[in-house]
Amino acid sequence: xxxxxxxxxxxxxxxxxxxxxxxxxxxxxxxxxxxxxxxxxxxxxxxxxxxxxxxxxxxxxxxxxxxxxxxxxxxxxxxxxxxxxxxxxxxxxxxxxxxxxxxxxxxxxxxxxxxxxxxxxxxxxxxxxxxxxxxxxxxxxxxxxxxxxxxxxxxxxxxxxxxxxxxxxxxxxxxxxxxxxxxxxxxxxxxxxxxxxxxxxxxxxxxxxxxxxxxxxxxxxxxxxxxxxxxxxxxxxxxxxxxxxxxxxxxxxxxxxxxxxxxxxxxxxxxxxxxxxxxxxxxxxxxx
Numbered sequence: 001x002x003x004x005x006x007x008x009x010x011x012x013x014x015x016x017x018x019x020x021x022x023x024x025x026x027x028x029x030x031x032x033x034x035x036x037x038x039x040x041x042x043x044x045x046x047x048x049x050x051x052x053x054x055x056x057x058x059x060x061x062x063x064x065x066x067x068x069x070x071x072x073x074x075x076x077x078x079x080x081x082x083x084x085x086x087x088x089x090x091x092x093x094x095x096x097x098x099x100x101x102x103x104x105x106x107x108x109x110x111x112x113x114x115x116x117x118x119x120x121x122x123x124x125x126x127x128x129x130x131x132x133x134x135x136x137x138x139x140x141x142x143x144x145x146x147x148x149x150x151x152x153x154x155x156x157x158x159x160x161x162x163x164x165x166x167x168x169x170x171x172x173x174x175x176x177x178x179x180x181x182x183x184x185x186x187x188x189x190x191x192x193x194x195x196x197x198x199x200x201x202x203x204x205x206x207x208x209x210x211x212x213x214x215x216x217x218x219x220x221x222x223x224x225x226x227x228x229x230x231x232x233x234x235x236x237x238x239x240x241x242x243x244x245x246x247x248x249x250x251x252x253x254x255x256x257x258x259x260x261x262x263x264x265x266x267x268x269x270x271x272x273x274x275x276x277x278x279x280x281x282x283x284x285x286x287x288x
Contacts, residue, residue, distance in 0.1 A: 002085060005078045005120035008070070013121075022117055023098045026108070028159035030098035030117075031055050035216075035253045036125065037079070037090045038284040045072055047216045048253070052097065055155045061099040064116040071095065071118070078120045086124035092254055094121050096158055134277070136259035136270060137176035137250070139190065142166040148182040148211030156213055163191040177250060179263065182211045187237040193250035193258070194218035197241060198272050204241065207234040217251040220283075221276065228279060230272065242266055249273040256280055 002013045011017055024030035033048040049068040056062040065071075075093060082091065098117040102108055143166065146153065170178035170191070177190045189195050189212035197204045203225050208214050225232045242248075247268050248260040257277040259270040 002122065003078065003081045004122075005074050005118075007115065007118050008074055008077075010077070010081055017119065018117065019101050021101045021104070023100065023102055023112075024096065024117060024158055026102060028157070028161075030096055030158035031059075031156055032094055032096040032158050033156060034092065034094045036092045038281075039090065039286065041284075041286055042075070043284045044216050044220070044253070045075070047219070048095075051156065051214070051216065052095070056097065056099075058155065059099075061111045061116070064099055065097065066116075066118065074118070074120055078122050082122045089124040089127070090129070091122050091124050095119075096121075098158075130256070130281075133255055133258050134274070136261040138174070139177045139179050139248075139250075139260050139263040140170050140173045140175045141264055142178040142180045142191070143169050145181045145183050145185075146188065146211055148184060148186075148188070148209070150211065153188075153211040154208050154213060167191040177260075180211075181239070184210075184236070185239060186210055187239065187241070188212045190250050193252045193255070195237075196221065196249050196251070197237060197245040198247035198249075199241070199244050200246070201230060201272070203230055203232040204237060204245075205232070205234055206237050210236055215251060216253050217256065217280075221251055221257065221280070224279060224283070225276065228275070230276075247271070247273050249276070256284065 003010045004013055006017045018025050031052055033052050035048055049071055053062055053065055056065055079091060096119045099111045100114045100116050101112050103112045166178040177193060179190050179195060180188045182188050187195060188206055188210050194215040206212060222232050247270060248263060250258050250260060257280045259273040260268055
C-alpha cells in the first residue's frame with residue numbers, strides 16, 4: 001500500500017491524517033506544489049519551494065514553513081518508500097501545506113500559532129504517459145470569465161473548485177483542457193497549465209498581471225526559447241490573437257510541454273512546439 005508523508009511521518013494512504021479543524025479541511029486555505037520525476041530524477045525543486053515560500057509569505061504565514069532542505073528530504077523519503085510499488089515508472093508528487101489548525105477562540109479568519117500541516121502524496125504515472133502527450137490536446141474556453149485583478153490567481157491555492165469544474169466542462173466537450181479568459185476578454189491560462197501561442201515564429205504568453213500563475217515550466221520555457229532562436233514576448237492575448245497564431249501549447253511541471261492541436265475548433269500546427277518539447281525533455285531527463 002502507498003505511503004503518504006505528514007510532517008515527516010510516513011503513514012499508510014488510508015490512515016486518517018488531517019485534523020478536523022485544519023485550515024485546509026475547513027476553508028481550502030492551503031497551498032500546494034505538484035511535480036514529478038523524470039527518469040527517476042527530480043527537476044527544479046528549488047523553484048517550487050521558492051514559489052511556495054513567496055506565496056505563504058504573501059498570505060502571512062511564511063515563517064511557519066520548514067526549511068527547503070527539510071521539504072526536499074521529506075519528498076525524497078516519500079519517493080524511496082513508494083517507489084518499489086512501481087519501480088519502472090516515474091512518479092507524480094503533490095506537496096500540500098496549510099497554516100495548521102484554526103483556533104475558533106481567536107477567530108476563524110486568524111492563522112493559528114501551531115505548526116503547519118505538510119502533506120506529501122505520490123502516485124505512479126500511467127504507462128505511456130509522456131508518449132501520449134506528444135500527440136497533443138484539444139482545448140475549449142472555460143464557461144466563465146475571471147477578474148484579472150483577483151490576487152489568488154497568482155497563488156497556487158488548494159481552493160481549486162473553479163479549475164476542477166472548468167476541467168470537467170472541457171472533458172464533457174471532448175477536450176483535455178479549458179482555457180480561462182479574464183473579464184477583459186483576454187486569454188490567460190488553462191485549469192492546470194500555462195498557455196503559449198506561436199505567431200510568426202515568436203512565442204507569446206500573457207503576463208501574470210493578466211490573472212494567472214507563474215508556472216515553473218513556464219519560466220523555464222521563457223529562458224529556453226531564446227536560446228533556441230525563438231523570441232518570446234509577455235503580452236496580453238486578446239481573442240483576435242488566435243486568428244494570427246500558427247501554433248499553441250501549454251506547460252506545467254507534470255506534463256512538460258504539450259502541443260494544442262485545436263482550440264474551440266481552430267486547428268494548429270505543432271512543428272515548433274515539438275522542437276521545444278524535445279529540447280525540454282532533454283533538459284529534464286539529464287541529456288543536456
